[in-house]
Amino acid sequence: PDKNLIIAIDGHSSCGKSTVAKDLAKKINYTYIDSGAMYRVVTLFAMRNGLILEDKVDENKLAHFIDQISISFRYNESKQRHETYMNDELVEDEIRNMEVSDKVSFIAKIKFVREKMVTLQRDLSKSGGVIMDGRDIGTVVFPNADLKIFMTADVEVRAIRRYKELKEKGEDISLEAIRENVKKRDFIDENREESPLRKAEDAIILNNSQLSPEEQLDWIIERMKEIKKTSKLG
Ligand code: CDP
Numbered sequence: 001p002d003k004n005l006i007i008a009i010d011g012h013s014s015c016g017k018s019t020v021a022k023d024l025a026k027k028i029n030y031t032y033i034d035s036g037a038m039y040r041v042v043t044l045f046a047m048r049n050g051l052i053l054e055d056k057v058d059e060n061k062l063a064h065f066i067d068q069i070s071i072s073f074r075y076n077e078s079k080q081r082h083e084t085y086m087n088d089e090l091v092e093d094e095i096r097n098m099e100v101s102d103k104v105s106f107i108a109k110i111k112f113v114r115e116k117m118v119t120l121q122r123d124l125s126k127s128g129g130v131i132m133d134g135r136d137i138g139t140v141v142f143p144n145a146d147l148k149i150f151m152t153a154d155v156e157v158r159a160i161r162r163y164k165e166l167k168e169k170g171e172d173i174s175l176e177a178i179r180e181n182v183k184k185r186d187f188i189d190e191n192r193e194e195s196p197l198r199k200a201e202d203a204i205i206l207n208n209s210q211l212s213p214e215e216q217l218d219w220i221i222e223r224m225k226e227i228k229k230t231s232k233l234g
């Protein structure tokens with residue numbers, strides 16, 4: 001496949017964006033970038049430094065410290081997974097816990113945080129051949145992306161999927177708490193002023209409520225073939 005394409009996958013929380021993005025990246029040998037992990041790192045940093053109280057973020061202090069946060073991704077060959085680092089500390093599991101999930105949308109509404117993340121996301125994608133998932137990839141980060149997918153699934157399906165995943169990791173959390181977190185984040189993400197979650201006009205919708213990971217991968221590969229047929233690159 002063409003090595004320079006940019007593929008943007010946006011959508012609701014916990015529907016399978018990173019699963020399909022990683023599967024496709026592996027299949028076509030592209031770089032996968034998890035933009036949500038970046039907002040989660042900033043959230044973890046803010047939590048550890050006491051910058052979040054309930055739903056309020058101390059934005060002045062965060063603005064002061066934000067340049068001290070370095071975010072990087074490495075592939076762990078033995079675990080066969082992408083891992084997120086904050087200032088060279090492995091934080092891949094910690095950023096996925098419920099405390100971080102509970103606060104991340106309050107961090108992600110802040111304008112200067114988004115600007116910094118978008119700059120980083122574009123820098124990491126300079127050479128192309130990138131699949132990035134998030135909330136504003138097709139609308140803000142890469143408005144000219146070659147393929148844009150907007151993913152969603154029924155809330156209940158998404159909550160159950162996330163519940164199973166956290167349970168396997170040993171996190172003791174109720175289905176109800178996960179359902180509430182998923183709904184709350186979708187609401188904040190869709191209604192914020194800065195880069196709200198919305199479908200780009202030219203994005204293709206994928207509702208994967210009834211699809212397995214294999215079926216959603218096949219679906220996206222078909223869409224790749226279509227753009228190759230119609231684009232000047234193909
Ligand atoms: O994996 P899940 O869908 O639960 O979330 P995520 O992709 O890790 O993103 C966590 C949170 O970061 C989202 O709920 C958004 O508040 C924020 N986010 C964002 O605002 N913009 C992005 N491009 C990616 C994530």
Ligand code: CDP
Binds near residue numbers: 012014015
């Ligand atoms: O990245 P996002 O938050 O959108 O979701 P994810 O982390 O890729 O997927 C959430 C959970 O749903 C994971 O445990 C996936 O294995 C699972 N999943 C699924 O069961 N069926 C799908 N078609 C897609 C994802």
